Structures are given as C-alpha cells and as structure tokens.
Amino acid sequence: MDIINSITNMFNIKYPIIQGGMVWVSGWKLASAVSNCGGLGLVGSGSMKLELLREHIRKCKAATDNSFGVNVPLLRSDAEDLIKVVIDENVKIVFTSAGNPAKFIDVLKERDIIVVHVVSNLKQGLKAESVGCDAVVGEGVEAGGHNGLDELPMMELLKLLSKNLSIPIIAAGGIADENNIQSVLQNGADGIQIGTLFAATSESSAHINYKNVIVNARKDDTTLILKKIGLTRAIKNTFTEKIAKLENEGATSNELKELLGAKREKLGIFEGDLAEGILEAGQGVEKIVEILSVKEVFDRLIV
Numbered sequence: 001m002d003i004i005n006s007i008t009n010m011f012n013i014k015y016p017i018i019q020g021g022m023v024w025v026s027g028w029k030l031a032s033a034v035s036n037c038g039g040l041g042l043v044g045s046g047s048m049k050l051e052l053l054r055e056h057i058r059k060c061k062a063a064t065d066n067s068f069g070v071n072v073p074l075l076r077s078d079a080e081d082l083i084k085v086v087i088d089e090n091v092k093i094v095f096t097s098a099g100n101p102a103k104f105i106d107v108l109k110e111r112d113i114i115v116v117h118v119v120s121n122l123k124q125g126l127k128a129e130s131v132g133c134d135a136v137v138g139e140g141v142e143a144g145g146h147n148g149l150d151e152l153p154m155m156e157l158l159k160l161l162s163k164n165l166s167i168p169i170i171a172a173g174g175i176a177d178e179n180n181i182q183s184v185l186q187n188g189a190d191g192i193q194i195g196t197l198f199a200a201t202s203e204s205s206a207h208i209n210y211k212n213v214i215v216n217a218r219k220d221d222t223t224l225i226l227k228k229i230g231l232t233r234a235i236k237n238t239f240t241e242k243i244a245k246l247e248n249e250g251a252t253s254n255e256l257k258e259l260l261g262a263k264r265e266k267l268g269i270f271e272g273d274l275a276e277g278i279l280e281a282g283q284g285v286e287k288i289v290e291i292l293s294v295k296e297v298f299d300r301l302i303v
Contacts, residue, residue: 006168007191010114010134011067011093014038015302016185018137018170020195021071021095022145022280023047024270027205028056030198032063033294038302041068042095045082047266053082057089067093069114074099087111095137098146102131116170120148122160129167136161137193140173144196144282147224147231155187162188176284178303196282199269202293207272210279217285226260228253235279239264 007016019026019034021042031041043060045053053070060068070091072082075098083104086094094108097118108115109132117128118137128136138161140154141147152160154173161169171184172193184192199206200214217235225243226232228251234240246256268277292300 003185005190007135007170010168011040011069013040013067015298016170016191017181017298017301018042018095018191018193019198020044020172020193021046021069021097022195022199023265025199025204025206026071028060028063029205030201030203030294031056031068032060033201033203034198035060035064035066035068037294037298038066039298040093042071043068044071045086046071046073046076047270050078050081050085053085054089057085057091061089069093069095069116071095071097073097074101074103080104083107087113097137101128101133105132118172119161120157121150121152122157122164124148125161125165125169129165133167135168135170135190136165137170137172138189139193140171141224141233142174142283143172144199144222144233145280147233149227149231151224151231154184158184158188174283176282176287178301180284180287181301196284197288197297198294199281200288200291201297202291206269209272209274210269211291213274213279214281214285214288215290217281217288219283219286222281222283222285226256229256229260232278232280233282234268235281235285237268237277237279238275239268239278 015038017039019041021044023046026044031043034041043056093114095116101117114134116135117133119125138157141151158171168190170191171189176197200211223236264278267273268279
C-alpha cells in the first residue's frame with residue numbers, strides 16, 4: 001500500500017490506517033506501536049482518569065517520534081478536563097465521539113489541534129463539518145462497542161457521507177484485513193479506522209481472556225444490545241443473554257441501567273470476566289484468528 005492522500009497528509013503518517021481509541025484497550029503501548037508502524041495511534045481516554053491520561057500521553061511521546069492522538073468521548077462528565085490535559089500536553093490530534101463536537105471545537109482550533117469527530121449518520125456528519133471538524137469517522141453498525149441508533153451499515157454510511165461532505169472521511173466498522181481496506185478506499189473513504197483487530201494484539205492493554213475470545217469468535221458471535229440506553233455491539237455471553245431477555249420483556253431504561261451497572265466494560269475487557277462482562281467486538285472477528293503484534297498486523301495489512 002503506497003497511498004498519499006488527504007488523511008496521510010493531515011496526520012503526517014505513511015498509511016491511512018487509524019487505530020480506534022478503545023476503552024481499556026488503547027493505552028500508550030498500543031498507540032505508539034501503531035504510530036511506529038506508519039499508522040495513527042490513538043490513546044483512548046474513555047477509561048482513564050486525568051492523571052492517568054497525562055501519564056499515557058507522556059509515555060506515548062517517549063515511545064514514538066511519529067504522530068499520535070487522543071480519543072475523547074464527550075459524554076464523560078469530565079470531558080472538559082480531559083481536553084485540558086490534551087492541550088496541556090501539546091497533543092495535536094484529537095478524535096471526539098459521543099457528543100456535540102461544537103462544545104470544544106473553538107478551544108481546540110485556537111491551538112491548531114486537528115479535530116476529527118465520530119459519526120453514525122449523515123446529520124451528524126454535516127454537523128461536524130459545519131462546526132469546523134477537519135474530518136469525520138463514519139462508523140457503521142458492524143463496529144464493536146457503542147453504535148448509532150440508525151444501525152447504518154458502514155458502506156451505506158460511507159456512500160451518504162462521501163456524497164454530501166467535503167471534508168475527509170475515515171471509514172470504520174468490521175474492517176479486519178487488506179481486502180476490507182482496499183474495498184473501503186475504493187468506495188470513497190480517505191482512511192480507515194480499525195478497532196477489534198488491534199484490540200487483540202499483544203500491545204493492547206486488554207486481558208488475555210478477552211483477546212482469546214476475539215480470536216475464537218465468528219461473525220455470528222456478536223450481537224447488538226442496549227438500544228434504549230446506548231446501542232452496543234459485543235460478543236454473546238451470559239450478560240448479553242440477560243440483557244436480551246430483559247429487552248424482549250420490555251424492560252425500562254432504568255431497569256437496563258441497573259443491570260448494566262458502571263463497570264461492565266472494565267469487567268469484560270480489562271479484568272477478563274467472560275460471562276458477566278461486556279466483550280465489545282466488531283463483526284470482523286471472524287477474520288482475527290491469532291494474537292499478533294502490531295507490526296505483524298501491519299505486515300499483513302500493507303500488501
């Protein structure tokens with residue numbers, strides 16, 4: 001793959017491959033490894049307290065001379081403080097998600113920070129462009145973790161965005177091999193974002209149990225849950241069965257939140273509880289058959 005385009009130029013990277021800023025997965029080791037291989041690594045702040053984020057940014061700077069960024073989920077009650085850490089540490093690339101990018105766009109752009117927002121439909125894409133975002137991630141329903149309620153497949157979303165936006169588009173959702181990458185780039189994307197494949201690498205901070213579940217999972221092993229309170233794609237387990245039963249019985253949002261609790265993602269991804277934790281993963285799991293290093297992943301993607 002020898003591509004020079006708006007995304008490689010924007011981020012000063014060799015390949016238009018961005019690693020998703022996943023909770024409990026995307027620490028400095030993963031982000032720096034991706035950046036060192038020519039992609040764009042992202043430190044995922046969604047599961048970090050302020051000083052931990054600062055520590056990961058500093059360690060990432062020490063581990064790579066290449067570009068990297070930070071993903072900030074705007075639904076966090078301390079999103080403003082996370083943004084301040086990013087600014088204080090002179091990070092020049094920020095990916096925002098799960099909220100309105102207009103809230104912090106001015107303070108970021110005043111400091112010449114590149115801002116990319118994750119969107120799941122055309123309305124969100126147009127909003128991101130109108131407030132001054134430099135690019136968007138169009139995330140299809142195939143993606144692991146939190147999804148848009150429209151449940152748009154990645155290729156359908158990409159078509160809508162490419163027809164109506166003038167800023168670069170990064171496609172995400174179920175991408176896990178070189179054929180996916182080529183197809184997406186040929187259909188209007190300027191870059192691609194990969195999550196689950198990098199979550200299963202040796203540099204990922206996730207628990208080995210979680211990585212092994214990804215490796216052993218097949219396409220039909222993921223499911224969508226929690227539509228009332230935040231649609232999420234995860235690998236089927238005891239917890240998703242409980243949630244599905246409640247949803248089928250017409251459970252209220254409060255009942256679902258009570259069962260969900262506050263630490264389900266940590267329980268599954270970071271602590272390795274395969275029964276009761278949330279095991280976020282995209283539909284590309286069927287193409288992930290072994291735990292590799294980030295370099296080995298790039299060697300297979302870049303052909």
